[in-house]
Amino acid sequence: MDVTFFFGALVLYVVGTVAYLLLLSVKGTRLSRLATAATTGGFILHTLALLVRLVAAGRLPPRNTYEALSVFAWATVLVYLGLEFRFQRKVMGAFILPIVLLTTTAAASLPKGPAGLNPALTSTWVWMHVTLILLGNAALALTCGVGLMYLLQERQLKSKSLGAISHRLPSLDFLDGLSHRTLLVGFPLLTAGLITGALQAQAAWGRFLTWDPTQALSLITWVMYAGLLQARLTAGWRGRKAALLAIVGFGSLLVAFVGVSVLLGHPHAGN
Amino acid sequence: MVILTVGLNHTTAPVEIRERLHISDRQLPAVLERLGQEPAVLERMVLSTCNRVEVYAVTQDPAQAEAAIPELLAEGTQTPLALFADRLYRHHQEAAVRHAFRVAASLDSMVLGESEILGQVKTAYQVALAQEATGPILNALMTRTLGVAKKVRTETGIGESPVSVPSAAVELAKKIFGELSGRRVLILGAGEMAELAARHLRGEGVQAVLVAHRQFDRAVELAARLEGRAVRFDQIREELREADIVVSSTAAPHYLLHRADMEELIRLRRNRPLFLIDIAVPRDVDPAVNEIDNIYLYDIDDLEGVASVHRLERQQEAAHAELLIEREVASFMRWLKSLDVVPTIVTLRRRLEEIRETELAKALDRLPNLNPEQQAVVRTLAHGIINKVLHYPTTELKRQSVNRDGLLYVNVLRRLFGLQDDDR
Numbered sequence: 001m002d003v004t005f006f007f008g009a010l011v012l013y014v015v016g017t018v019a020y021l022l023l024l025s026v027k028g029t030r031l032s033r034l035a036t037a038a039t040t041g042g043f044i045l046h047t048l049a050l051l052v053r054l055v056a057a058g059r060l061p062p063r064n065t066y067e068a069l070s071v072f073a074w075a076t077v078l079v080y081l082g083l084e085f086r087f088q089r090k091v092m093g094a095f096i097l098p099i100v101l102l103t104t105t106a107a108a109s110l111p112k113g114p115a116g117l118n119p120a121l122t123s124t125w126v127w128m129h130v131t132l133i134l135l136g137n138a139a140l141a142l143t144c145g146v147g148l149m150y151l152l153q154e155r156q157l158k159s160k161s162l163g164a165i166s167h168r169l170p171s172l173d174f175l176d177g178l179s180h181r182t183l184l185v186g187f188p189l190l191t192a193g194l195i196t197g198a199l200q201a202q203a204a205w206g207r208f209l210t211w212d213p214t215q216a217l218s219l220i221t222w223v224m225y226a227g228l229l230q231a232r233l234t235a236g237w238r239g240r241k242a243a244l245l246a247i248v249g250f251g252s253l254l255v256a257f258v259g260v261s262v263l264l265g266h267p268h269a270g271n
Numbered sequence: 272m273v274i275l276t277v278g279l280n281h282t283t284a285p286v287e288i289r290e291r292l293h294i295s296d297r298q299l300p301a302v303l304e305r306l307g308q309e310p311a312v313l314e315r316m317v318l319s320t321c322n323r324v325e326v327y328a329v330t331q332d333p334a335q336a337e338a339a340i341p342e343l344l345a346e347g348t349q350t351p352l353a354l355f356a357d358r359l360y361r362h363h364q365e366a367a368v369r370h371a372f373r374v375a376a377s378l379d380s381m382v383l384g385e386s387e388i389l390g391q392v393k394t395a396y397q398v399a400l401a402q403e404a405t406g407p408i409l410n411a412l413m414t415r416t417l418g419v420a421k422k423v424r425t426e427t428g429i430g431e432s433p434v435s436v437p438s439a440a441v442e443l444a445k446k447i448f449g450e451l452s453g454r455r456v457l458i459l460g461a462g463e464m465a466e467l468a469a470r471h472l473r474g475e476g477v478q479a480v481l482v483a484h485r486q487f488d489r490a491v492e493l494a495a496r497l498e499g500r501a502v503r504f505d506q507i508r509e510e511l512r513e514a515d516i517v518v519s520s521t522a523a524p525h526y527l528l529h530r531a532d533m534e535e536l537i538r539l540r541r542n543r544p545l546f547l548i549d550i551a552v553p554r555d556v557d558p559a560v561n562e563i564d565n566i567y568l569y570d571i572d573d574l575e576g577v578a579s580v581h582r583l584e585r586q587q588e589a590a591h592a593e594l595l596i597e598r599e600v601a602s603f604m605r606w607l608k609s610l611d612v613v614p615t616i617v618t619l620r621r622r623l624e625e626i627r628e629t630e631l632a633k634a635l636d637r638l639p640n641l642n643p644e645q646q647a648v649v650r651t652l653a654h655g656i657i658n659k660v661l662h663y664p665t666t667e668l669k670r671q672s673v674n675r676d677g678l679l680y681v682n683v684l685r686r687l688f689g690l691q692d693d694d695r
Binding site for chain 2: 027153157158160161162164166167169170171172173174235236237238239240241
């Protein structure tokens, strides 16, 4: 049942992503409505999928990698829809929905059944650790999407050839501000997630750090984001460099999160 | 009844002729009045802008109206007819309708897609309407024209991107800063183009305009015109730290702002973005400054380049607009045709004859014993009634059709006899 809802959501996200991407080059009120409607519909099915799983298991997801990715995508869509509603800027969808699609597709390819449950994830602390990191990831995914938009608009302005895409993208000021605000939300969540993870590791293995690849990469990622925030707040960093670093940071986050947990058989592997 | 346009525009006549034929708002009522005295002209409207002078008319005698309108224009503007007679174009019916649509949609404008013309058409129509110079056909044409023009603006991108240098500068500033309210503009030098750009930026609500000039009194002068503040030229280093947009147009023979200085400046500004508009020739700002992060430098050629790309985009959008207009012309012509007197009379006669035949058949059915002669009498009777009934309306309709009220009669008749859908 929940898997059916999940795949329904996936199909609608595909429709939404394609519609948002098309909106970059064509004008159309119907297409624009379709993009939002498909994404909202996908989000509702996605919520149902998570709810059904919650009721069946009697406790909150995520409990395995599939659910983790699913919750991450869900949170990203939630924040994105909020932003679209707030700013009425559909163009952001073209840069954020592809990230959602990527993670939902990755989740779809993983084993979903209760058999794949990770016993370690039954602890409330571990659940806290995972959930905080997922929410942080969702906010930082937006920082990345907004950063991509910034780089595109900046390139258009610097090269002095303004294409059709430049008319649809928001101003640099708006994008840089949004990038900063999403970072201000995402970074503390990520930090809290990492701290709960370390405390958990201390309790389970007697060490804060076991230096498994996920931990190592997460730490590097955290240092990058910390540097970015520090540079923004004290050195007045902004614009292109900040956008670039936000994109690199998110790339490393994805590798830590998706790559390592899927590929390696470790406590962090989850399945 | 024929819709007719007689006029000249920027493609057929140079400005020396257009300015002589220009009809001011004050003269317009008199010209409309005078056109109304010409019997061949049933409805009339005059559109006079700096790029065109056109008369839209409805006439039952196109040859006479075509000859009379230029003479009346010559008389009304006190310009010899010989000066502009060969500059005039004349459009009839479908071509006149298409012309009206294209003009209002700005496809016939000097600057493709400019939005001013729509307002001018609207005003010209309102003046004519107030003077009762228009009638049912021009009213319908103008209502449709304004609708089509709006549709073209919303459904195509013809008016979307700015095509002049100052408005392109404003557009770029908005792409960098979003809202311009609360931004500071610094003007270096006092060129005409700089002033124009500053006015455009003022119109977008920039908070402060500062003017610096090597001759302080000139800075004061320009600042007064722009409601800004004059600053000493040796203070521009400090002002550059605060400004968001700089418009530079000094007469300096060398670069005024160098790369090294600007790198230092952006550091002092803590990377706050700076938009440099260099419209001086020779240039005031070293082009290498554009390579610095968070500084955006556009010289006059760059701005012209942006504007010309937009002009190209508008041409592409114009092709969509032409298609849209063709559909609207066809639809309007269908409506116009339905108003013709002759088809209306034919349809009315056919309707009455149908009734006659049905009723005759019923009556003869109930009278099976009539001999052929008696049957013929009944038939003639029915025939006669229809013809007698139709006679007067038919002649009156034909007589009225050459008057302005003709359409009203046609409309009422079609409504009363339910002929609306008969000729589809």
